[in-house]
Structures are given as structure tokens and as C-alpha cells.
Amino acid sequence: LIDKKTAVRLLQAQESAGGILDPNLSVFLPKDTAIKRNLLDQDLSRSLSQNPECFLDPDSERNTSYGTLKKKCKKDPLSDLILLPIAERKDSSKLMFDGVCKSVSAQQLLECGILDKPTFDQLMKGEKTVTEISVDKKDVLKGTEPIAGLSVGPLGKMSLSEAKKKLLIPPDIADLLLEAQAATGHIIDPMSNKKLTVEEACTRGVVDKGDKDKLLAAEAAAVGFKDRRTGQSLSVFEAMKKELIDKKTAVRLLQAQESAGGILDPNLSVFLPKDTA
Known part of the structure; x- marks a missing residue:
């Protein structure tokens, strides 16, 4: 009716609670008495030991x-119940x-492999904070930055x-x-060191x-191309398959993304390594 593994687990719980429980007498018995009453055999007794x-x-x-587990428990003073x-x-x-x-949520980062299980567990237990992990995962969450502008001799930096x-x-x-820049998530103003959406930059x-439309098209590589039929957000690759952009454009945008941290998943809004992408 039950296997040995299950039997040992149930009997271990009984023994920790007072002994082997005789279902007919409804009392806890020591192991030697339980063996005599055929509630236990030597093999199970050795397993429990x-x-x-x-x-x-x-x-x-x-x-x-x-x-x-019981040793870790504390007794509730009001009910006398032991609580783990x-x-x-x-x-x-x-x-x-x-x-x-x-x-992007911690659960999503775990599911896509950016967070490993030990780090995820530390976060859940409060042993690590979002801020600490964000620093460790900065290249994935924010990228390594695209070319922000130019350095023009004595004129200095320039957009x-x-x-x-x-x-x-x-x-x-x-x-x-x-x-x-737009394909990696933002237009960068090198004078103020601010990252802007295409709309904000305009x-x-x-x-x-006058450059707004073509930059919005490039920005779609980061935020997702809209599928006109379903309204879903599409990645660069998906947009290329649906012929929303040509292969040459797709390769150029993806190359910019890869140089800035990885392939940008528009739904998760993080950079992924090519094998994950």
C-alpha cells in the first residue's frame, strides 16, 4: 500500500513525536514494544536508527x-504549539x-537564466538586495553603452x-x-550625460x-516592433521573419546591440547572450 521510503518518513515523524503510533491502541510505543506488537520489523528499526x-x-x-527540523522549532507561549x-x-x-x-522581475530573470538559483534564493531570503545584484548584473540590465557622441579635438565632446x-x-x-544608439535603448545626450527616448530627444x-521616424524605427529594436495583426511586441529577428525589416537592417541593429551588451529582448528589456537569445 505504501513503499518503504514513505513508511520510513512517516515512522520517523511518529518517533520524533513520541514513539511508534499504534493505530489500534492510539498511543505511542517505544520501538522494541512496537516490534513485539508487529508494528515494526528489524529492517525498519535499523533504517530509523x-x-x-x-x-x-x-x-x-x-x-x-x-x-x-524539530530542534529548530520554537514553542509558541500562547498555544504551546512548536513552530518552525x-x-x-x-x-x-x-x-x-x-x-x-x-x-523586469526577479522571477523573469531566473526563468531566462540571468539569475542563477543560488542568487535567486539569496534574494528571496533577504541575504542579497536588488541593488547588490543589479551592480553584479549591470552589463545585462543596462548594457556596456553604445557610442555616445564624438570627441572633436579642441571643440571637445559633441553629440x-x-x-x-x-x-x-x-x-x-x-x-x-x-x-x-536607439537600437540599444536610448538616445544619449553627451553634454548632459542623459539617456533619452527618441521622443524625448526630439x-x-x-x-x-526630421530624423524622428527613422530613429523610432531603430528604437523598435529595443522596445519591440509592433505586429500589425496581433499587436504583440516583436524582436528584431521576429520582425525580420515577418518582413517588417530587411536582413541587412536587422544585422546592423543586432550588431549594435551585441556590442553594447548582448541581444536585447524587448519583452524582458535586458541584454541576453546569443545562445540564450
């Missing part, structure tokens, strides 16, 4: 015996990290748009570098409003 680890510690999630203390666990779906363009206006670089080169005059 070895104190097998039949249970899981909810804190460490490691195998342990029932007796070891555990560390407070947090809701992994509500522990949020700041991704490239939006927040790509400004250099384009002053004809310091060919317009087509400036456009490609700006598209690379409003603040960081980029020319």
Missing part, C-alpha cells in the same frame, strides 16, 4: 531529518529590477546630431550611429525632428 534525511528544510531546501521558524520569503514577481527600457549639423561627419554615418532638440 540511521536517522535518514527524509524531509526538506524549507529555508535551505536541503534534505534533513524530522528530528533536526523560517526566513521571510518575498514575492519574486514583485521584486523588480531596472532593465534597459522598463522594469552626433550636432556634428552632423556642423558637417564634421557625413550625415549617413551620423544617422547610422544614432540608429545604433523634444529637447538632442536630435533633429
Whole structure:
């Protein structure tokens, strides 16, 4: 009716609570008496004597015996019940990290492999904070930065748009570098060191409003291309398969992303290594 492993686990719980429980007498009996009453045999008795680890510690999630768990318990003074203390666990779906363009939960980071299980468990138990892990995972969560602007001799640093206006670089080169910025999540204003959406950059005059449409198209590589039929957000690869962009454009945008940290998942808003992508 039950296997030996289950029997040992149930009997271990009984023994830790007072002895082997006789279901007919409804009392706990010592092992030798239980053997005489055919409630236990020598084989099961030996198995119990070895104190097998039949249970899981909810804190460490490691195998342990029932007796070891009981030793960790504390008696409630009001009810006299013994209670097993555990560390407070947090809701992994509500522990949020700041991704490239939006927040991403600890649970999502675990599922995509950015957080390993030990780190995730430390976060859940409060042994590590979101801030600490964010520092460790900065390249994944924020990237390693694209080309932000130009350094123009004695003129110092300059935005790509400004250099384009002053004809310091060919317009087509400036456009490609700006598209690379947008594809990695933000337009960068090197003068204020601020990261902006394409809309914000146009409003603040960081980029020319005439470039808005093509930069929004490049920004879709970071925030997702919209599937006109379903309304879902598509990655660069998915957009290419649906012929929303051509392969040459896809490769250029993905190359910019990879150089800035990895392939940007528009749904998670994090950079992923190619094998994960």
C-alpha cells in the first residue's frame, strides 16, 4: 500500500513525536514494544536508527531529518504549539529590477537564466538586495553603452546630431550611429550625460525632428516592433521573419546591440547572450 521510503518518513515523524503510533491502541510505543506488537520489523528499526534525511528544510531546501527540523522549532507561549521558524520569503514577481527600457522581475530573470538559483534564493531570503545584484548584473540590465557622441579635438565632446549639423561627419554615418544608439535603448545626450527616448530627444532638440521616424524605427529594436495583426511586441529577428525589416537592417541593429551588451529582448528589456537569445 505504501513503499518503504514513505513508511520510513512517516515512522520517523511518529518517533520524533513520541514513539511508534499504534493505530489500534492510539498511543505511542517505544520501538522494541512496537516490534513485539508487529508494528515494526528489524529492517525498519535499523533504517530509523540511521536517522535518514527524509524531509526538506524549507529555508535551505536541503534534505534533513524530522528530528533536526524539530530542534529548530520554537514553542509558541500562547498555544504551546512548536513552530518552525523560517526566513521571510518575498514575492519574486514583485521584486523588480531596472532593465534597459522598463522594469523586469526577479522571477523573469531566473526563468531566462540571468539569475542563477543560488542568487535567486539569496534574494528571496533577504541575504542579497536588488541593488547588490543589479551592480553584479549591470552589463545585462543596462548594457556596456553604445557610442555616445564624438570627441572633436579642441571643440571637445559633441553629440552626433550636432556634428552632423556642423558637417564634421557625413550625415549617413551620423544617422547610422544614432540608429545604433536607439537600437540599444536610448538616445544619449553627451553634454548632459542623459539617456533619452527618441521622443524625448526630439523634444529637447538632442536630435533633429526630421530624423524622428527613422530613429523610432531603430528604437523598435529595443522596445519591440509592433505586429500589425496581433499587436504583440516583436524582436528584431521576429520582425525580420515577418518582413517588417530587411536582413541587412536587422544585422546592423543586432550588431549594435551585441556590442553594447548582448541581444536585447524587448519583452524582458535586458541584454541576453546569443545562445540564450
